Amino acid sequence: MRPDLSRVPGVLGEIARKRASEVAPYPLPKPPSVPSFKEALLRPGLSVIAEVKKQSPSAGVIREVDPVEAALAYARGGARAVSVLTEPHRFGGSLLDLKRVREAVDLPLLRKDFVVDPFMLEEARAFGASAALLIVALLGELTGAYLEEVRRLGLEALVEVHTERELEIALEAGAEILGINNRDLATLHINLETAPRLGRLARKRGFGGVLVAESGYARREELKALEGLFDAVLVGTSLMRSPNLEEALRQLVG
Numbered sequence: 462m463r464p465d466l467s468r469v470p471g472v473l474g475e476i477a478r479k480r481a482s483e484v485a486p487y488p489l490p491k492p493p494s495v496p497s498f499k500e501a502l503l504r505p506g507l508s509v510i511a512e513v514k515k516q517s518p519s520a521g522v523i524r525e526v527d528p529v530e531a532a533l534a535y536a537r538g539g540a541r542a543v544s545v546l547t548e549p550h551r552f553g554g555s556l557l558d559l560k561r562v563r564e565a566v567d568l569p570l571l572r573k574d575f576v577v578d579p580f581m582l583e584e585a586r587a588f589g590a591s592a593a594l595l596i597v598a599l600l601g602e603l604t605g606a607y608l609e610e611v612r613r614l615g616l617e618a619l620v621e622v623h624t625e626r627e628l629e630i631a632l633e634a635g636a637e638i639l640g641i642n643n644r645d646l647a648t649l650h651i652n653l654e655t656a657p658r659l660g661r662l663a664r665k666r667g668f669g670g671v672l673v674a675e676s677g678y679a680r681r682e683e684l685k686a687l688e689g690l691f692d693a694v695l696v697g698t699s700l701m702r703s704p705n706l707e708e709a710l711r712q713l714v715g
């Protein structure tokens with residue numbers, strides 16, 4: 462059950478094909494009990510998913526940081542969940558980062574990686590994630606099958622879209638937590654109009670689940686503009702660039 466990655470363009474295709482070449486099943490430890498991702502995002506007010514992001518294709522090296530220290534600062538600053546990048550080549554992440562953060566903070570964790578094989582979902586569960594990212598641009602019509610595997614494993618999924626077609630696929634697949642990425646993952650271009658435009662469309666199509674706006678957020682007024690439509694926002698780079706992660710998150714949330 463692997464998506465055809467041969468035609469996925471740009472940076473996204475390059476990263477995903479590399480990750481697909483590395484998946485190697487191995488015996489997994491028993492999953493820890495983890496807090497609910499969805500419940501955390503539905504708490505009153507706009508919830509922040511704060512991302513531990515050391516580097517990225519668009520920003521290069523962002524911050525040399527211990528993921529545990531970053532996650533603890535995010536927890537003190539009011540994050541409702543923490544996104545932990547586990548992609549090693551372009552983001553400097555690892556499953557060990559996820560495991561160490563799980564042992565340090567009592568918040569729901571999102572495994573942020575380029576899931577291109579069901580075994581990566583078992584890894585997410587075994588290393589302590591509450592949820593895993595499913596990128597519709599990678600999985601396409603397999604999104605529904607991957608969602609079934611997520612549920613079989615007792616995980617939750619953030620199903621990520623960037624276009625109307627991807628939104629249709631996500632809704633048809635039964636996504637309960639829908640992420641709308643302002644960033645085109647193939648070209649890295651960011652347009653902050655994408656999330657509100659597709660968020661309104663999702664609600665118009667009857668989507669009653671959790672809406673998450675992703676990428677490009679740096680100022681409190683940008684988050685205020687999301688209130689009323691979005692339940693949560695995912696922020697990485699602007700926080701990781703701040704001298705004090707806890708203070709930066711408090712200022713962002715207001």
Ligand SMILES: O=C(O)c1ccccc1NCC(=O)[C@H](O)[C@H](O)COP(=O)(O)O
Pocket residue numbers: 472473512514517518519520642644646649675676677678695696697698699
């Ligand atoms: O961030 C990148 O450069 C990137 C490149 C290719 C694929 C994915 C990428 N980022 C993943 C994300 O969507 C962001 O890490 C996340 O939404 C946070 O965005 P930001 O606050 O802009 O760091």
